Amino acid sequence: MSHNRPPPDEDEISAFRQALRDAGVRPIARNRADPGRRRQEDPATAMRRAAATSASDDITAAGRTSDGRVEPVRPSEFLDFALPDLPWRTRQQLKRGRIGWEAGLDLHGHTLEEAREELEAFLRDAAARRRRCVLVVHGKAWGTSGDYPVIKSHVNVWLREWPSVLAFCSATPMDGGTGAVYVLLRRRGHHA
Numbered sequence: 001m002s003h004n005r006p007p008p009d010e011d012e013i014s015a016f017r018q019a020l021r022d023a024g025v026r027p028i029a030r031n032r033a034d035p036g037r038r039r040q041e042d043p044a045t046a047m048r049r050a051a052a053t054s055a056s057d058d059i060t061a062a063g064r065t066s067d068g069r070v071e072p073v074r075p076s077e078f079l080d081f082a083l084p085d086l087p088w089r090t091r092q093q094l095k096r097g098r099i100g101w102e103a104g105l106d107l108h109g110h111t112l113e114e115a116r117e118e119l120e121a122f123l124r125d126a127a128a129r130r131r132r133c134v135l136v137v138h139g140k141a142w143g144t145s146g147d148y149p150v151i152k153s154h155v156n157v158w159l160r161e162w163p164s165v166l167a168f169c170s171a172t173p174m175d176g177g178t179g180a181v182y183v184l185l186r187r188r189g190h191h192a
Contacts, residue, residue, distance in 0.1 A: 119155065
């Protein structure tokens with residue numbers, strides 16, 4: 001069913017605009033979509049962020065990640081983490097596997113301590129080489145206690161603690177599914 005209605009006249013337009021004003025509707029400041037760029041942060045937040053970054057640089061290579069008890073995750077559980085200020089679009093691209101990974105690490109067959117040392121060395125090397133995205137294969141194997149996938153559960157904690165990790169999530173099935181994660185890294189001097 002079609003309605004052939006003439007365009008509104010000036011009185012109708014004025015009445016409509018007045019009704020919007022009376023209802024408290026305000027015009028938008030900018031008529032542009034948010035492209036996902038980082039917003040300007042206040043100076044106090046910028047100083048705290050800079051202090052945290054320099055403090056993390058001072059930490060010795062050993063001991064950056066915890067070795068204490070971690071929250072177990074299920075073998076098929078989808079891992080997902082991102083810093084709060086990471087643009088939504090970037091996070092979605094990572095989840096869909098649309099950010100190409102530039103290096104990979106397979107932790108199969110490692111003890112927990114070996115896996116931690118390998119992961120830390122891999123992340124340091126990736127940062128030195130200014131990698132943007134890497135793949136870490138942690139597997140889904142149950143630990144010796146049989147309770148939960150030990151390496152996967154620890155990788156979930158270790159990556160959250162690593163200073164240059166902006167985000168990580170389980171990979172697409174083509175790259176290992178819930179047995180691997182894409183890791184988005186901060187490049188020195190660059191933002192997400």
